[in-house]
Amino acid sequence: MLQFFLVAVLGGGVSLVYQALNREADRRAERIRQQEERAEALRETRRDYLRDLVAHYNATKRARRLLRATALTGGPDEAHRRVRLARYDELLQAILDAQLGLETMSRIMGAHSGVLGTDRGPAESLDVASDYLRLLITEYEDCMPVAAAPEAELSSLPELADFIGPYAESSRFRHEFIHPMQAAMSALEHLVVGPSVS
Numbered sequence: 001m002l003q004f005f006l007v008a009v010l011g012g013g014v015s016l017v018y019q020a021l022n023r024e025a026d027r028r029a030e031r032i033r034q035q036e037e038r039a040e041a042l043r044e045t046r047r048d049y050l051r052d053l054v055a056h057y058n059a060t061k062r063a064r065r066l067l068r069a070t071a072l073t074g075g076p077d078e079a080h081r082r083v084r085l086a087r088y089d090e091l092l093q094a095i096l097d098a099q100l101g102l103e104t105m106s107r108i109m110g111a112h113s114g115v116l117g118t119d120r121g122p123a124e125s126l127d128v129a130s131d132y133l134r135l136l137i138t139e140y141e142d143c144m145p146v147a148a149a150p151e152a153e154l155s156s157l158p159e160l161a162d163f164i165g166p167y168a169e170s171s172r173f174r175h176e177f178i179h180p181m182q183a184a185m186s187a188l189e190h191l192v193v194g195p196s197v198s
Helices: 002-070 085-111 121-146 158-164 171-193
Strands: 082-084 151-153
Touching: 002 085, 002 158, 002 171, 082 085, 085 121, 085 151, 121 158, 121 171, 158 171
Parallel strands: none
Antiparallel strands: 082 151
């Protein structure tokens, strides 16, 4: 009888230890699963940011190219170039949308600090690019209400002239839009895919 009692107690003790180990393993597996889900949700959010950022970048560059190709008159000499205001108005809508999108993205990135960690670089880059586009939009807002003719002198729109000028000569466009946008996209790409393997 003592033997039976001893086997029952030892068996029960082993069973309790085994159950405790199983519960701990289950809790550990659940924590890992939750961490993986959070990491995947974070990657997906970063992918969404990157996709939106690329869309705003491309929309702005597309509008720039279309402005050069379809909104200018007067030949290649910049001194005599004019801007078709109807086309200018139409294409600045896309730039306005991109600027508002960048402004919103920067604000959201700032509010969701976990998405970018401690790196404020991408949000700051978006602020620089958004501020540059805001100057272009401010000039547009100043021009359109007072425009009486269907065209305006390009020289009267210095922000637009810089924006659509040859890339090599458009230093503000390069330094205040292209470079910050590329830096933000690069940082987000790095966060989405991780460091590159060399």
